[in-house]
Amino acid sequence: MVRSIVGANWGDEGKGKITDVLAERSDVVVRFQGGANAGHTIINNYGKFALHLLPSGVFHQNIANIIGPGVALDIEKLLAEYDSVVQRGVPNPKLYISDRAQVMLPYHVDFDRYEEERLGKAGFGSTKSGIAPFYGDKYLKIGIQVCQIYDEEILRQRLSSAVEQKNVTLSNLYHKPPIDLEALIAHVKTLGERIRPMVIDTTLYLHKALKEGKTVLLEGQLGSLRDPDHGIYPYTTSSSPLAGYGTVGAGVPASAIKDVYCVTKAYSSCVGAGPFTTELFGDEAKELRDRGGDAGEYGATTGRPRRVGWFDAVATRYGCMVQGATEAVLTNLDVLGYLDQIPVCTAYEVDGKTITDFPSTPTLMRCKPVYTLLPGWKCDVRGVTEWDKLPENCKNYIAFIEKELQVPIHMISTGPKREEMLYR
Numbered sequence: 001m002v003r004s005i006v007g008a009n010w011g012d013e014g015k016g017k018i019t020d021v022l023a024e025r026s027d028v029v030v031r032f033q034g035g036a037n038a039g040h041t042i043i044n045n046y047g048k049f050a051l052h053l054l055p056s057g058v059f060h061q062n063i064a065n066i067i068g069p070g071v072a073l074d075i076e077k078l079l080a081e082y083d084s085v086v087q088r089g090v091p092n093p094k095l096y097i098s099d100r101a102q103v104m105l106p107y108h109v110d111f112d113r114y115e116e117e118r119l120g121k122a123g124f125g126s127t128k129s130g131i132a133p134f135y136g137d138k139y140l141k142i143g144i145q146v147c148q149i150y151d152e153e154i155l156r157q158r159l160s161s162a163v164e165q166k167n168v169t170l171s172n173l174y175h176k177p178p179i180d181l182e183a184l185i186a187h188v189k190t191l192g193e194r195i196r197p198m199v200i201d202t203t204l205y206l207h208k209a210l211k212e213g214k215t216v217l218l219e220g221q222l223g224s225l226r227d228p229d230h231g232i233y234p235y236t237t238s239s240s241p242l243a244g245y246g247t248v249g250a251g252v253p254a255s256a257i258k259d260v261y262c263v264t265k266a267y268s269s270c271v272g273a274g275p276f277t278t279e280l281f282g283d284e285a286k287e288l289r290d291r292g293g294d295a296g297e298y299g300a301t302t303g304r305p306r307r308v309g310w311f312d313a314v315a316t317r318y319g320c321m322v323q324g325a326t327e328a329v330l331t332n333l334d335v336l337g338y339l340d341q342i343p344v345c346t347a348y349e350v351d352g353k354t355i356t357d358f359p360s361t362p363t364l365m366r367c368k369p370v371y372t373l374l375p376g377w378k379c380d381v382r383g384v385t386e387w388d389k390l391p392e393n394c395k396n397y398i399a400f401i402e403k404e405l406q407v408p409i410h411m412i413s414t415g416p417k418r419e420e421m422l423y424r
Helices: 015-023 075-087 106-122 131-139 152-174 181-198 202-211 243-251 282-291 313-323 333-338 392-405
Strands: 002-007 028-031 040-044 047-051 064-067 094-098 216-223 257-265 268-270 307-309 327-331 341-350 353-355 368-375 409-413 421-423
Touching: 002 015, 002 243, 015 040, 015 216, 015 257, 015 327, 015 409, 028 202, 047 075, 064 202, 075 181, 094 181, 094 202, 106 131, 106 152, 106 181, 152 181, 202 216, 202 243, 216 243, 243 257, 257 313, 282 307, 282 333, 313 341, 313 392, 327 392, 333 392, 341 392, 368 392, 392 409
Parallel strands: 002 216, 002 257, 028 064, 028 216, 064 094, 257 327, 327 409
Antiparallel strands: 040 047, 268 307, 341 353, 341 368, 409 421
């Protein structure tokens, strides 16, 4: 059986903790898309961790962790992350890397940075991790798969061709020095040898695991609204964070996916540019941001302040729909205990009309939120793990969101720690 954990919104929904919790009931955890451009924060008995490329199953010794073929594999960052986890007392995780995963190259990161500099205020809010140039090269078919590193003739031929193109752009558009081909080949070969013991045919591994009746957990990065086809294009990522893409990016049969857990916060937050209808500013935003999570609403990868706002039921309902959510998971409920009233966006106003369906980006940029005000519960619910012990107004808030989303909510996070979970 395959389960998928994905984001309903802009990313930053608290998926890392939920993956860590559900990993205990899984045999294999797979990262199926994205790269080191986003992080999953996990707090457990070993401490607090921000994982970027490692699957969130690495804290469980009985679990196989897989980097799927859909991932943007930054080998240096992966190895550094692996070492940092082990150095903090976590036993050596069982990690496998797909031989078909494509490799993030140093020039991908450079080009990402150069382009954001060139665009200036018109930039896309990139994390400058090389993601867009990487996926561009993948679909232009000038990328490098892990398996190609181990054939020097193929590696040299492919990198020579790619570097020829890159150097023209570096010289004429960015006015930067050219790439040293020989140094690049040597660098990639060295990295390839360091991961060689972990490289396998992960697709074959997963199909065998499923035949044996094992449970596979697919871990998505970012969320529905960052999908390049169904999200707020062009303010999106460059790979699909939808559960449906997990069949491709992980290499599992579509018919095997039985559960899709769509994670959303009890309010809204996002890192990156693009329309964000319920966004707050000033002191109101700062208070929500500073109260959010264990260390406030600051990006796990970038450290930059997240944009925050009230819960957007229009966007989240759409996010659950395109994910094919079998249930929604609500996180950061404990953050809202300071409020007398809690606004929930239940519709948008645009061009004199009220709409409840999420529109395409040009229309979305003109939308204003229509709020329903709900009474707050004015107390701390952090660590509450029983439904009957929640204040009545808190239960009503959850029930209201569940009705708006049209998807059941069975799991509710009441704090950042693994054990601070309520099962309804």
